[in-house]
Amino acid sequence: MEQDEHTTAPAPLLRDVLPQLSAELVTLLEEEGERDLALCAHDLRPLADCGCGDDFCRSFRTAPHPPGTPSGPGHRNVALFPARGHLIDVVHGRIMFVEVLDRPELRPALRAALTGGGGPR
Template identity: 60%
Template sequence: MRLLEEEGERELAISAHDLRMVGVCGCGDDFCQSIRTDPHPPGTPYGPGHRNVPLLPERGMLILDVVGCCRRPDRVRRDPRPAPDAPGLTGGAGRR
């Protein structure tokens, strides 16, 4: 919730308390730790209102695919690898 609020996504942070996992991504990438919070047919576009909300956790990357007007994310994508600009890694600008 803190990461969402830091990105100015207060309404989404409030609604995130009610998220429930309905399935895993199923993309087959060995590093993917994505979960679904709403059913979505494979190979179909998300449709109108889709946007990505990238967040900056202490480790890795966290990207929310949000569909609709800030009600709830459809999918939470988590890459366990450190983000390129994570503290302790070279070449990045560090956290904002």
């Protein structure tokens, strides 16, 4: 569910609801030479789940994709190599989507963040 800035508080920061995942993303991006994206990753806000409904998926959008993406001009994926997988979807230098698979322990905090319930601090 996307937040409306005029009627509700902004979505919580990923670093507040899932600090370990946030730190892991920053570290992995730095290791891949993606310093600018690592700086941006520190301030990601999960806005909506991917909507696939797969039980193993914890992927989330951090921004709406502009028309013509994700495979249009300005789009690229950044493959990261964590102990368990994710892939960053980047459009025009902005992280738009974080793919997180096979990490069931993230479900409660992500669900709470996406429904406005916050998460662990």
